[in-house]
Amino acid sequence: MKLAIIGLGNMGQAILAGIAEKEVVPLDKIIVADKRTTVQNKLQTKYSNLQFTTDNKKAAQADYIILAVKPQVIRSVLEEIREVNNKQIIISIAAGVKMKLLNRYLGEEAKIIRVMPNTPALVGAGMSVLNFSASVLAEEKDFVQSIFAALGLSKEASEEDMDAVTGLSGSGPAFVYLFIEALADAGVLKGLNRETALQLAAQTVKGSAEMVLKTDKHPAELKDMVTSPAGTTIAGVAALEAAGFRSAVIEAVTKATERSEELGK
Ligand SMILES: NC(=O)C1=CN([C@@H]2O[C@H](COP(=O)(O)OP(=O)(O)OC[C@H]3O[C@@H](n4cnc5c(N)ncnc54)[C@H](O)[C@@H]3O)[C@@H](O)[C@H]2O)C=CC1
Numbered sequence: 001m002k003l004a005i006i007g008l009g010n011m012g013q014a015i016l017a018g019i020a021e022k023e024v025v026p027l028d029k030i031i032v033a034d035k036r037t038t039v040q041n042k043l044q045t046k047y048s049n050l051q052f053t054t055d056n057k058k059a060a061q062a063d064y065i066i067l068a069v070k071p072q073v074i075r076s077v078l079e080e081i082r083e084v085n086n087k088q089i090i091i092s093i094a095a096g097v098k099m100k101l102l103n104r105y106l107g108e109e110a111k112i113i114r115v116m117p118n119t120p121a122l123v124g125a126g127m128s129v130l131n132f133s134a135s136v137l138a139e140e141k142d143f144v145q146s147i148f149a150a151l152g153l154s155k156e157a158s159e160e161d162m163d164a165v166t167g168l169s170g171s172g173p174a175f176v177y178l179f180i181e182a183l184a185d186a187g188v189l190k191g192l193n194r195e196t197a198l199q200l201a202a203q204t205v206k207g208s209a210e211m212v213l214k215t216d217k218h219p220a221e222l223k224d225m226v227t228s229p230a231g232t233t234i235a236g237v238a239a240l241e242a243a244g245f246r247s248a249v250i251e252a253v254t255k256a257t258e259r260s261e262e263l264g265k
């Protein structure tokens with residue numbers, strides 16, 4: 001069994017790092033392809049057993065092929081690999097790129113899996129959402145699920161949900177980083193040193209997220225637990241509400257979802 005990753009940018013490298021860390025696929029069974037040879041130098045120093053190529057057709061001989069190129073270049077890569085590929089499993093992580101388009105290039109019977117991962121996969125804390133074409137066999141599904149489960153949480157969704165998934169968990173890390181940066185800036189404004197402020201901000205977000213995931217409590221209940229009558233927190237919550245924090249976040253996910261829909265056209 002051989003795995004290829006085509007496109008070793010931010011997300012391709014995050015997936016590779018997660019696979020290497022968890023040893024879910026041995027590195028000597030992985031071939032990676034990118035047009036940039038500078039990526040090769042960097043990756044070969046880091047992972048000595050990895051096979052690297054600039055030839056997508058060579059990578060497309062693998063059994064499972066992860067396409068981690070941008071939506072804007074995926075058509076040209078599909079053109080290249082479709083000459084080689086016939087019964088392999090194609091895993092596309094491209095935002096907005098629909099099954100219909102992938103089928104147009106690879107055939108109606110092609111085994112295609114759409115996945116929307118996110119960059120925290122790099123540290124084993126990713127969120128990946130998978131959508132399978134009907135022709136993918138149970139054991140193939142299991143194998144691909146095992147890869148993404150090793151990178152964090154993984155779950156299945158219908159294709160119609162994939163744009164919203166992209167807007168929320170695909171793009172979401174960037175929104176959360178903005179929040180962390182803003183928390184840290186506020187700490188600095190109030191006299192904390194930058195290093196301390198950033199650590200406090202990141203651990204606060206991590207701990208709060210774990211409370212949501214590990215307790216059965218609704219976020220509103222968890223918020224109420226922090227919010228003492230006439231205390232500090234309610235003063236801050238009121239300021240966030242006055243500034244339209246919730247509607248700004250809803251608008252961010254809505255715009256990201258709409259952009260994913262656009263990329264699919
Ligand atoms: N960055 C993220 O957080 C996430 C990205 N994605 C999806 O992952 C894909 C890649 O995104 P990023 O890693 O952010 O982009 P990126 O620009 O960092 O990486 C793309 C890589 O593809 C390479 N490339 C370009 N043309 C190529 C070709 N013809 N053949 C082989 N390699 C080629 C580039 O050299 C680059 O290394 C996109 O489709 C995006 O929608 C999905 C989930 C999250």
Ligand SMILES: O=C(O)[C@@H]1CCC=N1
Nearest residue numbers: 094095166170171172
């Ligand atoms: O910004 C993007 O288009 C990609 C897809 C989801 C996260 N990053």
